[in-house]
Amino acid sequence: MIDYYLSPNRNEPAAKAFLNKAIAQNGLPRKVVIDGSKSNYAAIDSMNVQLWLTGYFMLPLVEIDNIKYLNNIVEQSHLWVKQKTRQALGWKSMKxxxxxxxxxxxxxxxxQEQIDVEGQTVFERFYALAV
Incomplete structure (x- = not known):
């Protein structure tokens, strides 16, 4: 699963909010590939402790992968998000x-044809969503 979370801050509470959103939508992961952000480490460690304390100690804890190559692949798939967030400095609101x-x-x-409508071009599918 690849996801992103837009937040005005990049700190532990923002990382926890992202993890909670991702887990609610996709379930508990076995591994997480992250960058070197200390807030991500802190959020995952906190989640592991919380899981263990609430009785989920029978489940394996979430493993953190900090492999630069894998993280680069993940980052490339959402490169446009970084490009847009650089432009976000001009946005007046989070909305x-x-x-x-x-x-x-x-x-x-x-x-990428993840939304499939037979016999329509990409533009026709996009336009159908807009109207």
């Missing part, structure tokens, strides 16, 4: 930033 990123994500899903 505007989210709307732009959601639209771009839908466009990417259409181009």
């Amino acid at each position: 505007g930033a989210l709307a732009s990123l959601y639209g771009r994500e839908v466009w990417t899903m259409l181009k």
